[in-house]
Amino acid sequence: MKRVLLSLAAGLIAASGQVIADPFGVYPFKIPPQYQAELSDYRTDWTRVTGFEHSGLHWQQFIVVFLNKDVKVYESNYLEYLRLYQDYDEDEDEEEPVPNFKSYSPGTIVLKENFSSQSGSPHEALTITMMIKRQPGYSPTHGDWEYVQFDKQGKVLLAGKGTDSAIQKVCASCHESIKERDYIFANFYSKSK
Structure with a gap:
């Protein structure tokens, strides 16, 4: 009897379309026409480098970060961030470590989905923020x-x-404080593949 009920429940859920095999194939954001070509399949074709992370740096929202390329640079900079700033066994007699952050190549897009926070969990999709590395001389x-x-x-x-x-007021004033990291806060990283 138990099996019959479970099978029936599973069948009803599947028939109602409630089962989502790949939740990152669902797009809670509409992409503006001018970015459609670059972003159309970012949730399935790009690399997600974080899960839902609570970010005090970004208006106390939950974020999810995706990259179209240069994932190894992001990973390396995250590990370097930990090496330099999360050293809990710091010895005052040791020399300060020399930072070894990497730079991103032109064409890299760091895309961040932003979600409101409700009861300590991600809630409503709010905005997408992204940084696009342009050719030298752009800025x-x-x-x-x-x-x-x-x-x-x-x-x-x-x-x-x-x-x-x-942009200076909303974004750049914070990002310029981490120039040595090529302006990207790589404070979260969750290897997904």
Whole structure:
């Protein structure tokens, strides 16, 4: 009897479309037309480098980070961050370690999904923020990164260089404090593949 009920329940759930084989194949964000070609399949084709992480740096929201390439750079910079800043066995007589952060290549996109927090868990999809590494000369004082933010309906809220006043206020003023890390906070990393 138990088997029959379980089979019936499983069949009803499957028939109602409630089973999602790949939750990252579901897109809670509409992609703006100008970014459609680059981002259309980011959840399935790119590398997700974090799970849902609570980020005090990003408005106390939960974030999920994806990269289109240069995942090894992200991983290396995360490990270097731990080596330099998470050394709990620090000896005052030791010399300060020399940072060895890597730079991202042009064309790298670091995409961050942002979710509201409710009762300590991710809740509603809010925005996507991303940094796109452009060719040398695009924005030399800000690592040649373009900053972009759009809401879940696909409305672009910000797009441009770190020198733009709105981007300076919302994004670049924090990211420029980590110039040695090529402006990317690689504070979270969860190897998914």
